[in-house]
Amino acid sequence: MKIQIIAFFLFCYGYSQNITKKTVDVLVIGGSTSGTSAGIASSRLGANTLIVEESPWIGGMFTLQGVGACDGNHNLDSGIWNEFRGALREYYGGAAALETGWVSNTLFEPSVGNKIFNQIAAKEKNLQIIHGYYVASILKVGNAVKGATFKNDKNEILEVQAKITIDATDIGETLKMAGAAYRLGMDSQKETKEANAPLKANNIVQDLTWVAILKDYGKGTDKTIAKPSNYSASNFIGSCMETVDHKEIDCDKMLSYGKLPNNKYMINWPKKGNDIYLDVVELSREDRNKELLKARNYTLQFVYYIQNELGYKNLGLADDEFNTSDLLAYAPYYREGRRVKGISFLTYNHVADPYNQKDALYKTGISVGDYPVDHHHKQNPDAPDLGFPAVPSYNVPLGSLIPEKIDGFIVSDKAISVSNLINGATRLQPVVLLTGQAAGTLAGVAIKNQVEPRKVSVREVQQSLLNQKAYIMPLYDVKPTDPAFESIQKISATGILKTKGESYKWANRTWFYPEKNISVQEFTEGLNQFDKKNKVVKSTSILTEQEAVDLLVKAGAKIKKGNFSAKPINKRDLAVLIEESLHAFEKEIDFSGSIKTNKK
Template sequence: MKADILVIGGGIGGTLAALSAARQGNTVILTEETDWIGGQLTAQAVPPDEHPWIESFGCTETYRKFRNSVRDYYREHYPMKEDAKAVGHLNPGSAWVSRIAHEPLVAKHILEDMLQPYRSNGQITILFDTRTCSVDMDKDRIKSVYVRKEEKETLKLEGEFILDATECGDLLPLAGVEYRIGAESKEMTGEPHALEVYQPDDMQSFTQVFALEYRPEENHVIEKPEMYEVWKSYQADFLDHLQLSWNIPDADTGKSKKFRMFTQGEKLGLWEYRRIIDPELFQEGFFPGEISLINWPQNDYWKGAIIDVNEREKDKHLYASKQLSLSLLYWLQTEAPREDGDSGYPGLKLRPHIVGTKDGFAKHPYIRESRRIKALETVVEQDINADVSPYEGVRSRKNSVGIGAYRMDLHPTTKSHRLFYARSYPFEIPLGALIPKRVKNLIPACKNIGCTHLTNGCMRVHPVEWNIGESAGALASFALERGLNLKEIYQNEDYTSAFQQELKKLGIQLHWPEEVGVI
């Protein structure tokens, strides 16, 4: 199969890369290893993590359209109460970590609708349940990508540009693209909070997310998980509390911070953290119970990495991480201390239909950290961390291809087990972060751009990955239309400026207004 552009990976970045390229008149083959496009929003079941200005500015036009469409979808298709419909910034789950916590399936429908016109006219072809297995190279160019659907015949894909939008940067080792994983050293990046010695196996924890409904009058206790006793008694040597408890690690202090199940006044509950359905917003009785996506510190898995390890090691950690999530559920159902002095919430019920699986777990683990290309430009801590930045505000990038804002935020890592959380300035994404140092026709399209272990914590969030993917698709299109290579665009100010004008036409904001400050 041939197309102008291949997009390998159908997460947020890949979906938007395909849309962006198609809008510019190109044909695209998009592959996805699950049967849902949308990545974090859908197959990984993670409601949007966003910055404080998101309702007014600070995202691309298509991301704004997506958010508006989510709200309109509920208003138009669900039996909502009239006062709930009238809320401008409708939050279907009334969650406190996301202003627009909603069902993965709703996100899936909207993303599919965005791509549908280009699937109808043949510009976009999507290959679901498809994994990459090898790559053909011609010196510094990717000639073809071989993919396979389950155990079926291998398919050869060809395109002028290949975008890696996989969750772990899977194309990079196959194509021999120079990359890094894990935690760089101070010598490598010059970052004040980098490690003294490079630890490639020190990566952020990942999470097996699952969907629950709460029906307090019922009993839905699952069978005791095989590793429950292991996880019930587990206490990491870098924490002062058990993994299965109401305590979570506080990155600001390095100590424990106590939560509860349900919010009460100013005391926040974890249940509402990523709640996606608040029945109070809908007509009486339509939803029997509240629905929440369980992506908590208690089911962060840091016992080992699943990138650049053998299959046996990877399978071991995937199994143990799912056992951790199952153990958290069983603990919540049977042993979790309650405010009324009792223990357990047996009415918690797995909801498979919410995530499109048989067992109620997301189709894919939530991956926080990927392989990252060695790029012409690398975004480092000093560009974002307000406590060490020399720029006294947002670092303005003359060659910006988009913007983002999120606190530098590392969940416990697999080797050093450290957490990191810093006051941060919003940032602008430099063009050079999307261009590998050597390979000529590969473009990263998600959190695998030129960033570091520390700054990756800002790149992984939804609106940033969306922007990266959209700009990556536009970059491939611009290069194709002009007959240019990526380094020519980067090195020539006129070409860079012309590309930026194309981004503006697509509705991609390149610079932050002056009034933004530290988050």
């Protein structure tokens, strides 16, 4: 009788809790920048996919966090990033219509970004999005994640069973819940071998920002907000003096940094602006939200300073962007949080010098970026100065998305397995959007093949991304419109034909030089690193088509006899010839970039 009474009360409790249960192939926790693209990508591959997002919007940094100014990837026309940008250009009337501020080539209203992401997502019959729920716990069986439970402000519960779960939160919110090992803060030089890393590790993460969008309400209007609590003008004196790269500016120039279409202004200013250091990552959700009120207040102080001290009373908080009580963004712009310990670990050295590392992670690339290593630490006097170490454009390795030991679990956004230093580059919006696309693709491939993410074929995931018109190599000078684009992407990802990286201002580059000729020695060195049985021929003579054919046949290529020219062959044609005859990209590789052998 006693047991029956307990069972009855447990039943009543569960009923009163209003638990909704769902079962899907892929669960995406967070409709962030990467969560949105992950959900779209996995659903396009046929996986029944659910995104659960706390706020009313999807799109993360681009939208609900208010950062409607894209950092980087202007010349990397890759995947969902290119699809999204193309839709923005169509909406506003061309690429030039997005060049409204000087910080970026692509600026837009966050509400428009949300609208476009929803239009793209709505086309996917396998994708569902649920708003208003935050993650409460991870469901696990043994060492495998099996989904998650969520709650809303009404204390209603959503329980989702999933074959694969993707953490797409900005700060790696579920890593600890899932039992996945992770890093937090700055790594030491001893661990990463990065010259710019501090000598000792610490737990300092980057400053965060609660973004505001201002709107010009017209000359003569006064949209000055009430004076915020704790207001101190001294916090912001100097905001109009110079940029982060020490260029002198005036206040008009400072504000036009993030000028958006329709006379709006993104307020996300790093120097004597509204960046703030808060140590919130390891706090409970309740305590974190309390602490984050300081960020909202600090941004309102800066808005008041702009209006009252600088005289821009006509610039008021936009009333047609965020439906929040203070009209600020729905969520803070986090630059960093927990970073999973993955089966690959990308460091600055892999990016700066990809060909001279113990593991050839560039061969396993799944998303691309070209923005510099950009860290925000001006609000924390204890933070070491990491500088702006030079990098070329780069790719993110597939193994950075997969935890060392936890199954059924993929990590995206800023929580991937990278060093603190290189996170300053991999955290930017377009590359995060592409990393999300790769996370969704990895999930889709794993579901299709009924294997754990760590058991997928690296090349199959990369091929799927290429099929989606996404880059796996960060090539500046070979566009998707080039007929040889896919061949060049594949062969440069084998290392047979090398690229040349260049640190260039705020848009770094990696060159393939498709019209260039190479020497016999350079070609045979590439073949040798691919397979040591291929001998290096020490000849500086320019490689001809016939010589390329002869060397490829020796390497095991299948080429029909024909009349091959004694003229030099350029790298574009050589890539196509290698791809069609040697099928080098079809050789399976592991997550370190090494060719797999049949040995157990």
